[in-house]
Amino acid sequence: MSEMRQITYRDAVREAMCEEMRRDENVYFMGEDIGAYCGAFGVSKGMLEEFGPERVRETPISETAFMGAGVGSAVTGMRPIVELMFSDFMAVCYDQIINQAAKMHFMFAGKVNVPMVIRTPAGGGTGAAAQHSQSLEQMYLHVPGLKVVVPSTPYDAKGLLKASIRDNNPVVFLEQKRLYKEKGMVPDEDYIVPLGKADIKREGTDVSVITYGRMVQMSLGVADKLAEEGISVEVLDLRTLSPLDTDAIIKTASKTHRVVIVHESVKFGGFGGEIASTITDSDAFYYLDAPIKRVGALYCPVPFNPVLEAETFPTPAKIEAAIREVL
Amino acid sequence: MATELQMPKNGMDMEEGTIVRWLKNVGDPIEKDEPFMEIETDKITMESESPVAGILLAKLYEDGDVVPVLTTVGYVGQPGEKVPTTAASDAPAEVKKEEVAAPVAVAAAPIKKLSDTSGIAATPYAKKLAVDNNIDLKEVTPTGRYGEIRARDIETALAALPKASPLARAMAADMGIDLASVQGSGYRGKVMAGDLTPAEITNVEAAVKEIEEVLERRKLSGMRKAIMKNMVASHTEIPPVTQNYKVDVTELLALRAKINQGREKPERVSVNDMIIKAVGKALEKFERFRMTLDGNEYVLHNQINVGMAVAVDDGLVVPVIRDVDKKSLTDVSKAAKELAKKARDGKLKPNEMGDARTTISNQGMYGLYSFTPIVNKPEASIVGVCTTEEELALIDGEISVRKKMMICVTYDHRILNGAEVCEFEKYLKGLLENPVSILI
Numbered sequence: 001m002s003e004m005r006q007i008t009y010r011d012a013v014r015e016a017m018c019e020e021m022r023r024d025e026n027v028y029f030m031g032e033d034i035g036a037y038c039g040a041f042g043v044s045k046g047m048l049e050e051f052g053p054e055r056v057r058e059t060p061i062s063e064t065a066f067m068g069a070g071v072g073s074a075v076t077g078m079r080p081i082v083e084l085m086f087s088d089f090m091a092v093c094y095d096q097i098i099n100q101a102a103k104m105h106f107m108f109a110g111k112v113n114v115p116m117v118i119r120t121p122a123g124g125g126t127g128a129a130a131q132h133s134q135s136l137e138q139m140y141l142h143v144p145g146l147k148v149v150v151p152s153t154p155y156d157a158k159g160l161l162k163a164s165i166r167d168n169n170p171v172v173f174l175e176q177k178r179l180y181k182e183k184g185m186v187p188d189e190d191y192i193v194p195l196g197k198a199d200i201k202r203e204g205t206d207v208s209v210i211t212y213g214r215m216v217q218m219s220l221g222v223a224d225k226l227a228e229e230g231i232s233v234e235v236l237d238l239r240t241l242s243p244l245d246t247d248a249i250i251k252t253a254s255k256t257h258r259v260v261i262v263h264e265s266v267k268f269g270g271f272g273g274e275i276a277s278t279i280t281d282s283d284a285f286y287y288l289d290a291p292i293k294r295v296g297a298l299y300c301p302v303p304f305n306p307v308l309e310a311e312t313f314p315t316p317a318k319i320e321a322a323i324r325e326v327l
Numbered sequence: 328m329a330t331e332l333q334m335p336k337n338g339m340d341m342e343e344g345t346i347v348r349w350l351k352n353v354g355d356p357i358e359k360d361e362p363f364m365e366i367e368t369d370k371i372t373m374e375s376e377s378p379v380a381g382i383l384l385a386k387l388y389e390d391g392d393v394v395p396v397l398t399t400v401g402y403v404g405q406p407g408e409k410v411p412t413t414a415a416s417d418a419p420a421e422v423k424k425e426e427v428a429a430p431v432a433v434a435a436a437p438i439k440k441l442s443d444t445s446g447i448a449a450t451p452y453a454k455k456l457a458v459d460n461n462i463d464l465k466e467v468t469p470t471g472r473y474g475e476i477r478a479r480d481i482e483t484a485l486a487a488l489p490k491a492s493p494l495a496r497a498m499a500a501d502m503g504i505d506l507a508s509v510q511g512s513g514y515r516g517k518v519m520a521g522d523l524t525p526a527e528i529t530n531v532e533a534a535v536k537e538i539e540e541v542l543e544r545r546k547l548s549g550m551r552k553a554i555m556k557n558m559v560a561s562h563t564e565i566p567p568v569t570q571n572y573k574v575d576v577t578e579l580l581a582l583r584a585k586i587n588q589g590r591e592k593p594e595r596v597s598v599n600d601m602i603i604k605a606v607g608k609a610l611e612k613f614e615r616f617r618m619t620l621d622g623n624e625y626v627l628h629n630q631i632n633v634g635m636a637v638a639v640d641d642g643l644v645v646p647v648i649r650d651v652d653k654k655s656l657t658d659v660s661k662a663a664k665e666l667a668k669k670a671r672d673g674k675l676k677p678n679e680m681g682d683a684r685t686t687i688s689n690q691g692m693y694g695l696y697s698f699t700p701i702v703n704k705p706e707a708s709i710v711g712v713c714t715t716e717e718e719l720a721l722i723d724g725e726i727s728v729r730k731k732m733m734i735c736v737t738y739d740h741r742i743l744n745g746a747e748v749c750e751f752e753k754y755l756k757g758l759l760e761n762p763v764s765i766l767i
Contacts (some may be wrong), residue, residue: 289452
């Protein structure tokens with residue numbers, strides 16, 4: 001066993017980038033205020049000093065321009081990591097991601113690859129209002145050609161980011177801004193967490209909570225509380241939403257017979273519907289002993305007022321209520 | 328329009344209140360500001376007053392219920408006025424100071440019982456359990472929050488039933504037998520499939536009695552009863568599969584003619600004798616065909632004994648030729664003839680039956696093309712032999728007449744698998760098609 005040490009989610013992201021940049025000279029990093037300012041959340045602290053302005057490239061405030069530059073450099077053999085300061089800003093450069101990055105490999109008969117990672121902080125709970133608090137994974141998930149990753153722990157963040165950088169496809173890597181300061185154990189040695197593999201974060205027998213990102217930690221807290229009453233909750237962390245580990249979803253649903261899906265993004269039209277259909281389209285349907293429940297954000301722009309904001313998102317109480325409903 | 332009566336929110340941190348008691352019955356008149364219920368918060372007990380005058384139209388909660396604040400608990404209105412059909416409305420979103428510091432209780436969604444009671448509502452898993460265990464959903468009491476049958480309800484129903492294996496339960500349902508009337512032989516009186524057999528036979532006898540024109544009524548012979556028991560046991564306990572191979576026996580018949588040249592009739596070897604010898608060789612090579620089942624264990628037997636089904640008056644016996652591998656073809660032939668004669672004369676001794684590794688059921692004399700023999704427990708397989716027929720065949724491009732015969736092997740799929748049975752049959756076919764190999 002290698003040594004383990006405790007680091008934050010933010011440090012895990014930086015370590016993954018630095019290690020890959022040291023390993024492969026084609027990997028470089030680009031985004032707004034990522035150099036001297038170290039990024040809006042301080043993720044890239046020290047990177048400019050180590051790698052210099054050639055490989056840690058500050059960009060103008062023009063997402064379409066630098067996202068397009070990322071795609072262009074990727075098809076010529078570089079492996080860019082492009083940071084979008086807030087995932088909400090993808091709306092500005094949607095064409096570059098959806099119509100260029102995701103399509104080129106297929107439209108050019110497989111002659112080019114787009115080995116590019118779009119790193120971006122997602123989610124709310126920071127009082128940053130409607131344009132800086134969204135969870136828009138569903139907008140990427142509906143586009144074949146993109147991989148979508150949402151890590152919930154420092155261990156997964158580091159391992160999944162390294163796997164994403166080494167992947168030859170465009171990967172949208174949705175970091176959880178509320179988790180940046182959370183700590184967790186990470187090994188010293190080089191490791192990756194393969195894309196497309198879900199992880200059971202807690203074993204249980206009575207009900208499965210299928211979730212990802214920040215909601216994993218919240219669901220684990222609810223599971224701890226319910227365990228005191230003898231209710232055994234299994235928490236499945238999807239980690240990668242595309243490609244999706246459907247086997248793990250079907251397996252846990254068949255095992256516990258009851259499913260609650262939790263995501264921070266808006267419940268209406270959200271990814272929970274796809275997860276629920278994955279279950280009901282499979283043999284797991286016959287093992288369901290209750291309707292599948294979804295917990296997601298309310299269908300409204302995220303309010304600036306922090307009290308109202310908190311109410312729009314899933315809370316431990318809402319998750320608990322949904323679990324009790326299916327028991 | 329009827330006016331809602333709500334659980335009041337008395338203070339910022341009040342989340343729910345208990346209805347200590349209603350002060351009015353449905354139909355009672357209420358004045359504006361008149362108390363209609365007594366409530367209790369975690370701090371105080373107080374009365375709640377009606378915002379309007381009218382009569383109490385409905386109570387949505389009972390005395391003692393704990394209700395989230397601002398939830399509708401009843402309606403006030405004019406006599407005969409309709410109450411909204413949706414029951415208690417959601418408590419409005421609760422406002423709170425900080426998500427982490429003060430999580431609010433989330434009011435459980437109001438429970439709407441399923442309105443359509445014509446069908447049976449059950450969860451998919453409950454339905455699956457019901458089918459697997461042969462439980463009639465109509466007999467199950469639902470405990471689901473919407474009035475649906477849940478898996479736990481099937482488990483409750485199962486626990487209340489007489490203990491029986493799923494197979495016994497399914498058989499009993501088919502045969503119209505009340506499980507409670509059957510003496511179970513399993514653990515703690517659990518009714519097993521085998522326990523139902525006598526009941527089935529009794530039913531058949533009862534049915535026969537109802538037919539008026541009975542020509543004759545005869546007691547079952549001991550042998551018939553034993554056959555019945557063995558066949559039912561084989562049929563209910565053994566998952567059988569039959570695999571057929573066509574064998575070219577032209578060479579075998581030629582060799583037999585050569586062997587029998589100059590032999591007196593009693594000394595002549597039959598095709599059956601040669602098949603017995605060949606089956607013995609195959610059993611020697613394929614040791615898994617010498618296995619039997621004993622509880623949770625396979626038992627591997629060493630002795631190469633081959634059973635031989637002999638039809639007798641109103642029955643069938645299976646004498647056994649022991650140590651076929653150690654006997655010459657002539658010895659096998661001699662033993663088979665002796666045993667067949669004893670069988671027909673009813674003079675078989677107990678030690679001349681049983682302990683066979685497999686049985687040969689030769690129906691060749693009846694013009695049979697193919698059949699599915701039934702495994703003679705506890706053997707793992709049975710070899711059916713059919714009639715030899717002439718067929719046109721192409722050999723090296725030349726048309727020739729060949730003699731072909733089907734062998735039909737039924738096996739116990741708990742012990743043997745299809746692929747290995749194919750290997751066994753191919754080997755047996757090889758021996759029969761190259762019959763000198765039987766002799767050496």
